[in-house]
Amino acid sequence: MKKHNFSPGPCILPQSVFEKASQAVLDYEGVGLSILEMSHRSKEFVEVMERAKSLALEHLGLQGKGYQALFLQGGASTQFLMVAYNLLENKAAYLNTGTWANKAIKEAKLFGEVVEVASSKEANFNYIPKNYSVPSDVDYFHCTSNNTIFGTQMKQLPDTDAPIVCDMSSDIFSRQMDFSKFGLIYAGAQKNMGPAGATLVVVKEDILGKVSRVIPSMLDYKIHIGKDSMFNTPPAFAVYVSMLTLEWLKDQGGIAGIESVNNAKAELLYNEIDRNPLFVGFAAEEDRSPMNATFNLTDESVKDRFDSLWQEANINGISGHRSVGGYRASMYNALPLSSVQVLVDVMREAERIS
Numbered sequence: 001m002k003k004h005n006f007s008p009g010p011c012i013l014p015q016s017v018f019e020k021a022s023q024a025v026l027d028y029e030g031v032g033l034s035i036l037e038m039s040h041r042s043k044e045f046v047e048v049m050e051r052a053k054s055l056a057l058e059h060l061g062l063q064g065k066g067y068q069a070l071f072l073q074g075g076a077s078t079q080f081l082m083v084a085y086n087l088l089e090n091k092a093a094y095l096n097t098g099t100w101a102n103k104a105i106k107e108a109k110l111f112g113e114v115v116e117v118a119s120s121k122e123a124n125f126n127y128i129p130k131n132y133s134v135p136s137d138v139d140y141f142h143c144t145s146n147n148t149i150f151g152t153q154m155k156q157l158p159d160t161d162a163p164i165v166c167d168m169s170s171d172i173f174s175r176q177m178d179f180s181k182f183g184l185i186y187a188g189a190q191k192n193m194g195p196a197g198a199t200l201v202v203v204k205e206d207i208l209g210k211v212s213r214v215i216p217s218m219l220d221y222k223i224h225i226g227k228d229s230m231f232n233t234p235p236a237f238a239v240y241v242s243m244l245t246l247e248w249l250k251d252q253g254g255i256a257g258i259e260s261v262n263n264a265k266a267e268l269l270y271n272e273i274d275r276n277p278l279f280v281g282f283a284a285e286e287d288r289s290p291m292n293a294t295f296n297l298t299d300e301s302v303k304d305r306f307d308s309l310w311q312e313a314n315i316n317g318i319s320g321h322r323s324v325g326g327y328r329a330s331m332y333n334a335l336p337l338s339s340v341q342v343l344v345d346v347m348r349e350a351e352r353i354s
């Protein structure tokens, strides 16, 4: 039986995408070849890559605005260094909102001066710092839109003329924003877009080419743009499944359509966390993420009972990250509202029998 999958990543994808992808593994659109054995230079795969890139830009409202979409490898973690390699000449500003932001800062320090404009470390990153300012002389400002581990999400961007670089790994394509405010957006596919193995980078071309260092080819955005994400063999299957997911998103009414479902799911779960005396939310209320809800038990003695209840209800993936403990329910785009209802019912049952 299909589980209610709240896994933080790799994560649930739409059932129709799983079905189409399985068919393509056997025979891609009747051409007599599996998607896994087709040349990435074939007409069929070049079309997949072009469609994936154009759907990504279309969903973000960035078509014809000087942006390029790239499907690369190495995960968001490679972007931590690639961003700095390509954009950091002297100084960059970073907002420290948790584990992933920290890792990005560590890599950037290899390339230049890093100003940490604010941090919520003292509170184990349970909120998003506000009222900080970004120095005017930085090459870019880097932030993490959604903190997958801590369950916080940025609702506002700072005022700055510097290009804004954003790690959107865990909330890309989940909510409407003015994406033209960003100079560069990156995301590992496996949180909201597709299987592990592909990394989406959306970059405004005019921010590139300003550093004096020599950039190795594989790490140079300009090289990848010039070769249409085919400088070397791309992660073909991961790009294909990402494309299917972006098509599915279009059928859901795009980002606007899925955002209303995401808000309904988040409201259902957070209302229960707040109502039920057995649970307490981890993240500050105004910074709560609709993608990853973090919560703890108020009474550890009911842990075993609650854990067996959700396991019996066929729920998967709600154990919290070791740096927060407790529980984390990840509610990415493809998770249906009905799965959240199952979790809420289990929380009520735990209260009833406690």
Ligand SMILES: *Cc1c(COP(=O)(O)O)cnc(C)c1O
Residues within 6 Å of the ligand: 009, 074, 075, 076, 077, 078, 100, 144, 146, 147, 148, 167, 168, 169, 170, 188, 189, 191
């Ligand atoms: C998961 C995650 C990462 C790491 O992604 P990889 O693709 O595994 O390198 C980075 N940033 C955020 C916000 C994440 O959620």
